[in-house]
Amino acid sequence: MNSYFIHFPGYFMILLVAYLNNAVVDAIAVGDDVCMTGYIMDIFCIELGVLLDNRQITTLEGPENHSFHCLLDVPVCYNSGFMVLGEKDSKTSLHCLGPRLKESDVVIDVGRAAGSSAKSTTHTTCKTCSGDASKPVSGYRATVKGTVKDLGDGSSGVMGQPMLNKIELLDFEVGCGEEDGIVVKNIGGECKILRSGTMSPSSATPSLVSSVAPSESTTQQVTPSDQPIVSTSPTYPPTSSSSSTPSTFKVLPESHYPSSSSSESITPSVSTQSSVFLTSDEPSFVPSTSTPDCNTQFCEKALSDDYLLRYLLNVEDGTITMEVIYDGEAWVAVAFSEDENMPGSDAVIGSPELGNVPQKYSLLAKTPVVDSAIEIMPEEEQTLINATIEVRDGQTVMKFTKILKEPGQIEIMMGLNNMLWAYGSSNTLSYHAQRSPFTLDLSSSDEAVNSTSPSFELSVAPSSVSSQIDCKPWPDAAWLQPNFCSNRFVDGLSRPRGLHIDHTTDEILLVERGASRVVRLVPNNVDASDVSVVALPNTEGLGLNHGIELSGGYLYASSTTKVYRWLYIDGNAGETEEVIVGMRSGGHFTRTLAFDADGRWLYVSIGSLGNVASDSSSSRIRRFDMSSWGGTTPFNYDDDGELFADGLRNEVGLSFDVHGDLWGVENGADNLFREDLGGDIHNDNPSEELNRFREDQAGQSWGYPYCWSEYCLSKENGGSGIKGANTRWAWPSFLDAGYTDEWCRENTNESVMSMPAHSAPLGMTFYEWKDLSQDETCEGGFPRGMNNYAFIAFHGSWNRSVPTGYKVVFVPMDSVGNPTHQPIDLFRHAGDGAKWPNPGIRPVDVQFDNCGRLYITEDKTGSVIQVRYDGNYLDNFDPIETDVADGASCVAPKQSTSQTENDFTSFPTQSNPPVSEEANESSNEPSGTPTSELSELVRNLVNGPTSNALQLVIWWPVHLMMLLFQIL
Numbered sequence: 016m017n018s019y020f021i022h023f024p025g026y027f028m029i030l031l032v033a034y035l036n037n038a039v040v041d042a043i044a045v046g047d048d049v050c051m052t053g054y055i056m057d058i059f060c061i062e063l064g065v066l067l068d069n070r071q072i073t074t075l076e077g078p079e080n081h082s083f084h085c086l087l088d089v090p091v092c093y094n095s096g097f098m099v100l101g102e103k104d105s106k107t108s109l110h111c112l113g114p115r116l117k118e119s120d121v122v123i124d125v126g127r128a129a130g131s132s133a134k135s136t137t138h139t140t141c142k143t144c145s146g147d148a149s150k151p152v153s154g155y156r157a158t159v160k161g162t163v164k165d166l167g168d169g170s171s172g173v174m175g176q177p178m179l180n181k182i183e184l185l186d187f188e189v190g191c192g193e194e195d196g197i198v199v200k201n202i203g204g205e206c207k208i209l210r211s212g213t214m215s216p217s218s219a220t221p222s223l224v225s226s227v228a229p230s231e232s233t234t235q236q237v238t239p240s241d242q243p244i245v246s247t248s249p250t251y252p253p254t255s256s257s258s259s260t261p262s263t264f265k266v267l268p269e270s271h272y273p274s275s276s277s278s279e280s281i282t283p284s285v286s287t288q289s290s291v292f293l294t295s296d297e298p299s300f301v302p303s304t305s306t307p308d309c310n311t312q313f314c315e316k317a318l319s320d321d322y323l324l325r326y327l328l329n330v331e332d333g334t335i336t337m338e339v340i341y342d343g344e345a346w347v348a349v350a351f352s353e354d355e356n357m358p359g360s361d362a363v364i365g366s367p368e369l370g371n372v373p374q375k376y377s378l379l380a381k382t383p384v385v386d387s388a389i390e391i392m393p394e395e396e397q398t399l400i401n402a403t404i405e406v407r408d409g410q411t412v413m414k415f416t417k418i419l420k421e422p423g424q425i426e427i428m429m430g431l432n433n434m435l436w437a438y439g440s441s442n443t444l445s446y447h448a449q450r451s452p453f454t455l456d457l458s459s460s461d462e463a464v465n466s467t468s469p470s471f472e473l474s475v476a477p478s479s480v481s482s483q484i485d486c487k488p489w490p491d492a493a494w495l496q497p498n499f500c501s502n503r504f505v506d507g508l509s510r511p512r513g514l515h516i517d518h519t520t521d522e523i524l525l526v527e528r529g530a531s532r533v534v535r536l537v538p539n540n541v542d543a544s545d546v547s548v549v550a551l552p553n554t555e556g557l558g559l560n561h562g563i564e565l566s567g568g569y570l571y572a573s574s575t576t577k578v579y580r581w582l583y584i585d586g587n588a589g590e591t592e593e594v595i596v597g598m599r600s601g602g603h604f605t606r607t608l609a610f611d612a613d614g615r616w617l618y619v620s621i622g623s624l625g626n627v628a629s630d631s632s633s634s635r636i637r638r639f640d641m642s643s644w645g646g647t648t649p650f651n652y653d654d655d656g657e658l659f660a661d662g663l664r665n666e667v668g669l670s671f672d673v674h675g676d677l678w679g680v681e682n683g684a685d686n687l688f689r690e691d692l693g694g695d696i697h698n699d700n701p702s703e704e705l706n707r708f709r710e711d712q713a714g715q716s717w718g719y720p721y722c723w724s725e726y727c728l729s730k731e732n733g734g735s736g737i738k739g740a741n742t743r744w745a746w747p748s749f750l751d752a753g754y755t756d757e758w759c760r761e762n763t764n765e766s767v768m769s770m771p772a773h774s775a776p777l778g779m780t781f782y783e784w785k786d787l788s789q790d791e792t793c794e795g796g797f798p799r800g801m802n803n804y805a806f807i808a809f810h811g812s813w814n815r816s817v818p819t820g821y822k823v824v825f826v827p828m829d830s831v832g833n834p835t836h837q838p839i840d841l842f843r844h845a846g847d848g849a850k851w852p853n854p855g856i857r858p859v860d861v862q863f864d865n866c867g868r869l870y871i872t873e874d875k876t877g878s879v880i881q882v883r884y885d886g887n888y889l890d891n892f893d894p895i896e897t898d899v900a901d902g903a904s905c906v907a908p909k910q911s912t913s914q915t916e917n918d919f920t921s922f923p924t925q926s927n928p929p930v931s932e933e934a935n936e937s938s939n940e941p942s943g944t945p946t947s948e949l950s951e952l953v954r955n956l957v958n959g960p961t962s963n964a965l966q967l968v969i970w971w972p973v974h975l976m977m978l979l980f981q982i983l
Contacts, residue, residue: 042210043177043197047163050191051099051198053113054078055122055155055184057086058173059095059567061112063642067092067568068139070646075100075109079154083130083141086155087123089584090519091568097122098176099159101199101206111199111206115173117164117180125184126155142585156187160195177208309457313338318436318453319831324349328457329416334400335427335457337363338414341438344406345448347413350378350435351425352452357435361425364389365404365413368442373402373413389444396424411438429457431786431799431889451674453830454802489880492852494845496894498886501842504870505536505546508877513563513572513607514778514860514870521865522586525872525879526572528560533572535586536879551588553581561605561667566614567641573606577649578619594644595619597651599633609669609677615642618677619656622665626685627720627746634719636660636669636679636708660708662716662763668779668860673803674832677708680776680807681766684723685814689747692728698815702726702740702769703776705805705826705834715764721749722759726769741769768834773812774820778860778872780806781828787866787888795883796867800892803828807838808858808871811850818850823858823871823882825894839894842871842882 043049060067060074060081068085069077078100085092096119101111116122130144135152144150161179168174191197199208313325313336321342328335341347346366353359357378365373375392402415419427437450488501495501509529516523523536533554539545554572562573570583571594578595581588594617598606603622610617616638623634637656650656660666660679668680683701688694701723718724725742743759770776784802787793804827809820822843827836842858844851857875864870869882886892 042208043163043166045163045165048160048195049114049163049179049197050158050160050195051113052158052187052190053102053156053199054081054100054110055086055097055116055126055157055159056081056100057092057095057097058115059092060085061098061173062095063567065646073109075112078110081155082135082138082153083126083144083151083155084139085568087126087130087144088142089568093119093123094519098173099157101208102201104201107201111201112173112176113199113208114159114161114163115167115176115178116159116161116182117178118182121182121184125157129155129157129186139584158185158187158189158191159183160185160191316453316455317830318451319449322347322436322438322449324436326455333419334416335419336414336416338412339365339436341411342409343438344409344411345441346439346444347404347411348435348437348447348450349413350437351427352433352435353425357450360435361392362389362435363399363402363413363415363417364444365402365411366439366442366444367404367406367411369444373399373404373415375399396421427457431456451831454799490851490856492845493842494840495842495882496840498890499841499882499884501880501882504879504881505548506876506878508534508548508879510874511872511877511879512561512605512859512874514862514872514879515563515565516862516864516870517565518865523864523870523879524563524565524570525860526559526561526563528874529877531555531557531559531574533559533563533570533588537586549586551581553588553591554579557591562608562619564608564610564617566610566617571608571617573608573619575600575604575606578606578608578617592646593649595639595650595652595656597653599624602628602633603665603682605665605667607667607669609671611671611677612675615640617641618659618669619652620663620666620669620679621652622667622682623719627748629720631662631716631719634661634663634665636663636666636677658714660706660712660715660717662719662722663706664719666706667777668807670779670781670805672781672805672828672832673783676710676832678767678779678781678805679706679708680704680770680779681706681717682775682777683772684720684746685773687723687746689744692744696728697772698817699727699729699772700725702766702772703774704766705768705770705776705807706764707767707832712764716762717766718743718759718763721746721754722763724766724769726772741765768826768837770807770838771819773815775810775812776807777810778808778858780861780863782806782863782867782869784867784888785865790866793866795885796888797863797869797884798886798888798890798892800890801825801827803830803832805834806841806861806869808861810857810859818848821849821851821856821858823861823869839896841869842880 056074056078064074066072066074066077066081066085067089068082069080072080074081087093097116099113099116101113103110127141127144127146129146129150130141131146131148131150131152132141132144133148133150133152134140138152141152159179159182161182164178164180167176167178197208197210199206201207202209309326310328310330313327316324316326318324323340325338325340326335337349339347339349344367346364346368348362348364350357350360350362352361360378362376362378363373364376375397376389377392378389398418398421400416402413404411404413406412417427432455433452434455435450435452437447439445440448488495489503493501508525509527511525512528513526514523515525524533525536526532527534530550533551535549535551537547537549539547551570554570557572557577557579558574559572559579560574562571562578564571565583568583569580570588571578571580573579576596576598577593578598580592580594581590583589598619598621602624605622607620608617609620618636618638620636621633623631628634632653636659637652638659639650639656644650659677663679663681664684665682666679667682670678672678681704683703685697687697687700689696702725704717704724706717722743723746725738725744726740743756743763743765745754745756745759782797782801782804784797784799787796804825806823806825809822809824811821812819823841824838825841826834826838829835843849844856846852855875856873858880859872859874861872862870867884867888871880871882873880
């Protein structure tokens with residue numbers, strides 16, 4: 016069931032608060048100088064709903080209790096931005112939301128002078144404040160003067176409020192005059208901004224700003240820009256945005272579309288579907304054969320399976336001609352950005368409904384509810400040449416020529432350009448159905464950065480230490496990709512496991528399983544050649560063994576049975592709080608933690624009780640809504656957690672990609688024997704899995720314990736009905752209970768990719784490339800060509816005649832988050848065989864720091880390894896394939912998955928000389944034959960991986976009733 020049904024009471028309260036406290040803009044216009052008095056509140060605590068420093072108090076009810084320490088010392092608060100709160104309503108006891116404040120640095124500087132630095136008996140002392148004991152320790156009130164920069168995006172919540180810039184903060188007692196003073200108060204159930212001199216709402220005419228919300232379709236209305244705006248609040252929380260139906264074709268890599276001649280520089284022709292798109296039977300991985308000159312012919316960039324960008328540089332004219340082709344009928348957009356974010360970007364948007372001429376817009380704001388508000392640029396800035404949009408044969412085609420450099424607009428540079436693309440669910444200009452950032456490199460005549468299906472020219476490297484740069488890697492027996500180097504960042508740790516690097520402070524935290532605690536790694540010098548290990552005392556003695564996260568100013572870590580947290584300030588962990596209890600002990604002991612980008616949902620993965628359990632009750636991912644937690648009674652894992660993904664034997668590594676999808680790596684079962692597929696096939700099966708868990712799959716099953724994924728079945732070993740890697744098969748002991756191969760394929764989700772059996776993937780992360788050319792403190796960041804790639808740590812096998820794993824690999828991804836290639840080695844043993852010489856290396860977790868360097872925890876020698884790139888960080892990067900094999904007895908066939916519709920290139924593997932096995936201390940022997948009773952089958956059909964039809968029959972009436980109740 017969807018989360019908004021399960022958490023209806025919480026959402027109802029959010030809806031009520033948003034309705035009552037979202038300020039309707041009735042009395043101000045852009046450019047007005049205004050003044051307001053009120054409490055200053057950070058946006059983080061407003062969106063959290065309760066005060067971070069006292070979670071028993073609702074933020075809008077008790078701002079006077081919010082400490083200066085939390086407001087101005089805690090990064091998660093002051094980095095979120097600030098607002099002024101309006102008056103408190105006597106009926107609801109809640110303050111209205113007032114204007115947002117653009118210059119956070121002004122608030123911080125003035126606020127720290129206004130707050131007391133004296134020790135308080137009621138609140139945590141503000142460490143950065145400079146005021147004496149006469150100053151307040153909580154409840155920052157001020158008089159704020161500023162100029163109205165924008166009027167918000169019309170949504171409920173923070174981003175629906177006006178923004179003030181050029182702000183000045185004065186003492187609260189100073190107050191405001193009648194000419195510029197405004198107040199925000201509740202009138203008739205709505206918060207309204209009023210002039211303090213009149214105390215009544217003035218009439219208002221809609222301005223040229225139109226709200227774009229998921230729950231409403233708005234048509235653009237243009238009126239003189241000096242008129243104020245009336246903002247109406249769309250439904251909150253939003254309904255799910257429309258998603259496009261998967262297309263039955265694929266877009267080829269950008270260099271493989273038919274290119275137009277140079278004569279089309281002004282009015283490029285539209286490629287037909289037959290010439291632009293391939294059917295899904297064709298491979299999406301095609302080696303590049305030539306590089307087009309984008310100054311003489313159109314270059315092409317596939318931005319998704321159904322969205323194509325074609326472009327031609329007109330250097331002499333100082334223009335660029337662009338053509339967008341979307342396989343569907345809807346509004347389309349291309350935006351030019353400074354930071355790959357929508358707010359502040361310049362966009363070209365076209366819709367057949369709005370006429371046949373695309374227009375230039377400014378994107379104004381961002382919020383979790385509404386991603387953008389748009390404002391059409393003035394007529395004198397509408398400088399597009401030959402701009403048209405039309406629908407041809409079911410495809411929306413927008414084309415235009417744009418000046419590269421225009422005053423007051425984002426310049427299109429002859430280098431790397433940050434851009435975004437989007438399209439709607441219809442012709443009506445409203446909330447997007449799909450959008451994503453991308454980069455366009457115009458530094459030369461070719462454009463090969465971030466293509467949808469990158470081309471790899473792979474060569475075979477010798478089994479020796481790489482010597483492509485002046486690097487002596489650690490360990491000595493390490494092999495790395497060209498221009499990469501590894502060093503031991505710190506050693507002497509007690510079995511380091513889960514790793515977290517805070518992207519605000521770059522602080523490195525990890526769990527020491529051997530010492531059952533969390534430690535900080537603190538570099539003592541610039542080059543980090545000397546690192547101190549600082550233990551956090553309050554985390555000791557709780558059985559912590561793997562999971563770790565940092566979110567909302569709190570540190571989270573897990574034991575086998577519980578999830579704990581501590582208020583984390585300035586490297587210190589506060590009092591211990593139990594967040595989740597009731598997780599079963601036994602079997603796989605790790606509990607991996609992951610927060611979504613908003614910090615609302617905490618995802619917790621648990622592993623099975625045995626090698627092949629009787630059901631999936633201990634093999635799943637549940638998620639917990641931290642915004643609904645009161646902070647006192649802990650969640651119970653089985654009773655309170657929402658089932659997010661089921662049938663996962665041991666999903667140890669979890670990570671979110673840039674598109675907001677959760678990914679995981681699964682450890683397959685051991686000792687597989689199935690007579691009809693070759694008997695003892697455990698060496699190469701089941702595969703380890705790379706899984707993606709999309710929101711629309713919430714609650715579904717990935718098959719364990721009833722099903723498994725093929726990595727490599729050999730016909731020579733007697734295999735029958737070979738389908739290829741990633742094929743779903745039934746576990747032999749469940750065949751008699753009705754769990755057949757066909758049942759597995761029809762009722763469970765396939766993995767995105769099958770990986771070598773018994774590699775034991777324990778950690779994963781995604782690389783997000785940043786332009787650090789102006790940051791002199793950063794060096795060694797991974798190259799741009801690896802942007803959005805997945806990186807996976809293989810701990811290494813124990814139950815395999817030829818060991819495999821013991822390395823870190825990467826999986827190339829396209830611009831929309833689909834894998835384009837099998838895993839490629841980044842860091843591995845350089846000698847014969849996968850296993851390292853004593854004392855050995857066994858990677859556990861991987862994370863990137865803010866400079867783009869990779870850190871690896873390794874629990875065999877107790878080390879943290881840093882991997883850096885010493886080439887040009889702008890490199891596209893061409894990896895080389897090693898000849899170190901996985902020891903498979905056959906070549907893993909090409910695998911094609913239903914989730915991504917991609918074909919992956921697989922490389923032949925060679926058997927290495929047998930090496931003696933090593934038992935993994937955390938492995939589990941089979942737990943015996945599972946039940947085969949009919950009741951077990953029925954129970955799993957109802958609670959487990961049911962068919963869509965059965966789910967519809969069971970849940971549709973419930974969904975309808977709850978939806979009607981929610982609306983009423």
